[in-house]
Amino acid sequence: MSDFPLISVIALNYNQAQVTCEFLQSLQKVTYPNLEVIIVDNNSVEDPTQKFKEIYPAAQIVRSPENLGFTGGNNLGMKLSQGEYAFIVNNDTEVTEDIFERMLEGFSVDVNVGVVSPKIRYFDQPERIQFAGFTSINPFTGRNSGIGHLEIDEGQHDEGRFSPYAHGAAMLVKREVIDNVGIFPEHFFIYYEELDWSSQITRAGYKIYYQPKALIFHKESVTMGRESAIKAFYHNRNRILFMRRNFSRFQLTCFYLFFSLLTIPKTFLKYIIKGQWEHLRSFYQALTWNLRYKNPEKDRRTSIQDIALPVNIYA
Numbered sequence: 037m038s039d040f041p042l043i044s045v046i047a048l049n050y051n052q053a054q055v056t057c058e059f060l061q062s063l064q065k066v067t068y069p070n071l072e073v074i075i076v077d078n079n080s081v082e083d084p085t086q087k088f089k090e091i092y093p094a095a096q097i098v099r100s101p102e103n104l105g106f107t108g109g110n111n112l113g114m115k116l117s118q119g120e121y122a123f124i125v126n127n128d129t130e131v132t133e134d135i136f137e138r139m140l141e142g143f144s145v146d147v148n149v150g151v152v153s154p155k156i157r158y159f160d161q162p163e164r165i166q167f168a169g170f171t172s173i174n175p176f177t178g179r180n181s182g183i184g185h186l187e188i189d190e191g192q193h194d195e196g197r198f199s200p201y202a203h204g205a206a207m208l209v210k211r212e213v214i215d216n217v218g219i220f221p222e223h224f225f226i227y228y229e230e231l232d233w234s235s236q237i238t239r240a241g242y243k244i245y246y247q248p249k250a251l252i253f254h255k256e257s258v259t260m261g262r263e264s265a266i267k268a269f270y271h272n273r274n275r276i277l278f279m280r281r282n283f284s285r286f287q288l289t290c291f292y293l294f295f296s297l298l299t300i301p302k303t304f305l306k307y308i309i310k311g312q313w314e315h316l317r318s319f320y321q322a323l324t325w326n327l328r329y330k331n332p333e334k335d336r337r338t339s340i341q342d343i344a345l346p347v348n349i350y351a
Contacts, residue, residue, distance in 0.1 A: 150242030
């Protein structure tokens with residue numbers, strides 16, 4: 037491997053041209069000398085190609101004819117990428133100057149490291165941590181937590197660690213992982229997809245590493261909104277789908293009991309009290325989707341060769 041292996045930076049845009057421009061402006065300041073930048077536009081109302089080219093002329097802009105979601109958009113970016121590493125990153129982030137050098141250091145910790153995620157802090161509260169690794173998902177509740185979440189960063193999470201999951205907002209992935217494990221399972225569309233992919237990656241024998249020396253700032257929930265009905269649908273639908281795909285029959289039975297006796301009545305009551313009828317309908321649709329979708333094992337491994345290329349690619 038060369039001293040500066042090619043890193044493919046892959047970010048999505050969906051009706052957030054200004055946010056993506058700010059991401060590209062931050063990318064101009066990095067010190068790493070060997071990047072290719074791919075922006076996948078998920079069928080935004082207005083074509084942002086010219087705006088992006090004005091800020092980062094070398095970027096490859098891909099216009100998808102439909103909204104492929106987080107999963108499909110990033111899979112398309114990976115299909116087009118040439119790098120030894122793919123940096124899957126949210127467009128609502130801003131990178132720091134040495135992030136790529138620091139993340140690459142994470143792969144030297146263990147020969148089996150296949151994915152590295154940086155420390156993530158909130159953009160609007162830059163002293164507060166969003167991500168310093170994850171705990172494992174509880175097989176009975178379907179929940180986990182982010183280590184250090186909302187803590188003031190005083191160096192308490194400055195020691196690297198292995199994590200069961202990478203963070204979807206920023207993850208550097210070896211090309212061999214993409215080739216051997218496959219890419220994002222596309223039926224997730226958005227939310228829980230990085231947890232499912234991380235589970236596939238670790239089952240294949242790779243490790244995921246949290247690298248505190250690398251730092252990125254995240255403007256969380258710019259696209260979906262913190263309390264949108266769409267978010268309520270995908271969060272709940274995919275939480276159940278993730279459990280169905282990744283846990284044993286006994287664990288899944290325990291999860292169903294927990295979800296039926298506690299989560300469903302609590303969520304229904306919350307939305308009724310708040311008068312959030314669209315959220316209530318989205319939650320109901322999330323439940324019924326899983327009743328209709330009979331084969332959660334389908335497409336466990338999505339190959340990069342399966343991805344069709346769109347017509348509009350601007351190099």
